[in-house]
Amino acid sequence: MTDTTVQHAPTAPCVALLIAAPASGQGKTTVTAALARLHARQGRRVQVFKCGPDFLDPQWLRLASGQPVHALDRWMNGEADVRARLFEAAQSNDVLLIEGVMGLFDGANSAAELAKSLGISAVVVVDASAMAATFGAIAHGLQHYDPGLQLAGVLANRVATAHHGEMLRSGLRDPALWLGAMNQISLDAAKPRANLLPERHLGLVAAHELHDAAERLDAAANVLAHTPLGQLSWQEWQQRWTVAFTAPAAAAPVPAWLAGRRIAVARDAAFSFIYTANLECLQAMGAELAFFSPIAGERLPTCDALWLPGGYPELHLQALKANAGLQLDLQAHLEQRKTVWAECGGMVALAEGLTDLDSRWHSLWGLLPAQAVMQQRLAGLGMQQLLTPWGMLRGHTFHYSKLQSEAQEVARSSRPGQAAESGKGEAVYQQGSIHASYFHAWFPSCPQAVAALLGVEMPVVDPQAWRCEALNA
Structure with a gap:
C-alpha cells in the first residue's frame, strides 16, 4: 500500500505583535519596551526584535525584556534567517514583539511587508500631541491602505489629558481600533516628560548611560497598564494575536573556520x-x-x-x-x-x-x-x-x-x-x-x-573584488 501521508513542517504557536508608527519619532520604542516590561512583570517570557539595522533601540528593549534583541530585515538577514529566528524564539517564549522601523509602509523592506509575510498584526503608535479628529483620518488610512495587513489597532501617544484622549477616540471611524491613550510619562508627577527616552545624534541615549533606565521603563509600563491594550487579559491576547510560526528548512552549519582562535x-x-x-x-x-x-x-x-x-x-x-x-x-x-x-x-x-x-x-x-x-x-x-x-x-x-x-x-x-x-x-x-x-x-x-x-586564509571567490593582492599585502 502506498503511503500518501502528507508531511507538514512543524509549527510553533506564539503570541506576536508588530509595534509600528506612521513615521519615526512617534514613540515606537517606548511603547514596545513598555509592553515587554508589562508582560515580563506578569511572569511571561518575552523576546523583542527590531526591524532594520539599529544598535540603540535594542539596548532599551533588552533591558525591558531581559533577553537579547535581534535585528530583522528581509534584505540584510535574508528571509530564511528572519523566519528561523522567529521560529526558534516562538518555541521558548510566551510573547514576541517586533518594533518597526521608520513609518509602517516606508522602505523596500518595510515593517508592513514583514508583518504581512509572517501573518502578524500591527499596533500603530501615533504621536497625537498636536491633533484631534485627524487622528481618526490617519487610523482610517492605515487600516485601508493595504488590505493585506492586519491592523490590531491604534494607540495614541503623548496625550495631554483625559479629554484630549476622548477627542481622539471619538474621531475613529472604527471604534474597535482604539487601544487607548498614553499620557505624558514622568518619574516625577510634577515634571511630565514628552520624551521619556532621551536622544542624541545617531538615536536614543543608550540605556546603560542612565542610572534610572529601569525606572523609566517601569513608568512607561505603568501608564500602558491603564490603557485598553494594557488591560486585555492574557486569554484575549492569545485569542487575538497568536501566530503559528513555521519551521524553515534546516540551514547548513557554519564551518568552524575560527576554531582555536x-x-x-x-x-x-x-x-x-x-x-x-x-x-x-x-x-x-x-x-x-x-x-x-x-x-x-x-x-x-x-x-x-x-x-x-x-x-x-x-x-x-x-x-x-x-x-x-x-x-x-x-x-x-x-x-x-x-x-x-x-x-x-x-x-x-x-x-x-x-x-x-x-x-x-x-x-x-x-x-x-x-x-x-x-x-x-x-x-x-x-x-x-x-x-x-x-x-x-x-x-x-x-x-x-x-x-x-x-x-x-x-x-x-x-x-x-x-x-x-x-x-x-x-x-x-x-x-x-x-x-x-x-x-x-x-x-x-x-x-x-x-x-x-579576522586573519584566516580563506578560498578567494573573486580575486578582482578588492584592489590589493592579498589580505595582508
Missing part, C-alpha cells in the same frame, strides 16, 4: 554597536571571544585578531587617548601582522585624531593615517553591501563624522542593487593588517568573509 572585541560605552547575531556567528565559527573596555583603561587581551565595533568614541576621547598601554598593545599587535577589523567608531579610534563640532582637535591612537571630522548632519545612512574577495557582506552605514585618510582604499560598499564598482558607498581602507570602514557588517550574511578579515 581568540578574537578580542572592544565592548563598552565607546564601542557598543554590536549585533548579538555577530557574536553568535563568531562563536558558531569556533572563536573564543575576549571582551575588553578601552575607556576603562583595560589592555588588549591576548588574541589572534581584533574587532573594533562602532559606537561613540567622540564622547570618550580623553579616556581613549589616556589608555597609553592599549595603544602600545595595538602597535605590537600590528607589528606581529595580526589582523584588525574596525567598523565606523572603531575606525575613528584608530585614526590620528578627531576634530569636534567646536573645531577642537583631539589626538587618538594614531595607527591609521586618517583624520576624522564631526559633522552637524548625517554623513552616511542606509543599507549597504560590500563585495569582498570571499563573498558579499551585507550591512549598513550610519555616521555623523567624515574621514580623510592616506591609507590605501581597497574597496567601496554599494547600495542594494547597485553595481559594486559604483563608487558611491563607504570606503574600505587597508593599512598593514588593518581593514577599516564606516560599513557595519552583518556577519551571518557572509561568515567566510568575516573569517578572512
Whole structure:
C-alpha cells in the first residue's frame, strides 16, 4: 500500500505583535519596551526584535525584556534567517514583539511587508500631541491602505489629558481600533516628560548611560497598564494575536573556520554597536571571544585578531587617548601582522585624531593615517553591501563624522542593487593588517568573509573584488 501521508513542517504557536508608527519619532520604542516590561512583570517570557539595522533601540528593549534583541530585515538577514529566528524564539517564549522601523509602509523592506509575510498584526503608535479628529483620518488610512495587513489597532501617544484622549477616540471611524491613550510619562508627577527616552545624534541615549533606565521603563509600563491594550487579559491576547510560526528548512552549519582562535572585541560605552547575531556567528565559527573596555583603561587581551565595533568614541576621547598601554598593545599587535577589523567608531579610534563640532582637535591612537571630522548632519545612512574577495557582506552605514585618510582604499560598499564598482558607498581602507570602514557588517550574511578579515586564509571567490593582492599585502 502506498503511503500518501502528507508531511507538514512543524509549527510553533506564539503570541506576536508588530509595534509600528506612521513615521519615526512617534514613540515606537517606548511603547514596545513598555509592553515587554508589562508582560515580563506578569511572569511571561518575552523576546523583542527590531526591524532594520539599529544598535540603540535594542539596548532599551533588552533591558525591558531581559533577553537579547535581534535585528530583522528581509534584505540584510535574508528571509530564511528572519523566519528561523522567529521560529526558534516562538518555541521558548510566551510573547514576541517586533518594533518597526521608520513609518509602517516606508522602505523596500518595510515593517508592513514583514508583518504581512509572517501573518502578524500591527499596533500603530501615533504621536497625537498636536491633533484631534485627524487622528481618526490617519487610523482610517492605515487600516485601508493595504488590505493585506492586519491592523490590531491604534494607540495614541503623548496625550495631554483625559479629554484630549476622548477627542481622539471619538474621531475613529472604527471604534474597535482604539487601544487607548498614553499620557505624558514622568518619574516625577510634577515634571511630565514628552520624551521619556532621551536622544542624541545617531538615536536614543543608550540605556546603560542612565542610572534610572529601569525606572523609566517601569513608568512607561505603568501608564500602558491603564490603557485598553494594557488591560486585555492574557486569554484575549492569545485569542487575538497568536501566530503559528513555521519551521524553515534546516540551514547548513557554519564551518568552524575560527576554531582555536581568540578574537578580542572592544565592548563598552565607546564601542557598543554590536549585533548579538555577530557574536553568535563568531562563536558558531569556533572563536573564543575576549571582551575588553578601552575607556576603562583595560589592555588588549591576548588574541589572534581584533574587532573594533562602532559606537561613540567622540564622547570618550580623553579616556581613549589616556589608555597609553592599549595603544602600545595595538602597535605590537600590528607589528606581529595580526589582523584588525574596525567598523565606523572603531575606525575613528584608530585614526590620528578627531576634530569636534567646536573645531577642537583631539589626538587618538594614531595607527591609521586618517583624520576624522564631526559633522552637524548625517554623513552616511542606509543599507549597504560590500563585495569582498570571499563573498558579499551585507550591512549598513550610519555616521555623523567624515574621514580623510592616506591609507590605501581597497574597496567601496554599494547600495542594494547597485553595481559594486559604483563608487558611491563607504570606503574600505587597508593599512598593514588593518581593514577599516564606516560599513557595519552583518556577519551571518557572509561568515567566510568575516573569517578572512579576522586573519584566516580563506578560498578567494573573486580575486578582482578588492584592489590589493592579498589580505595582508
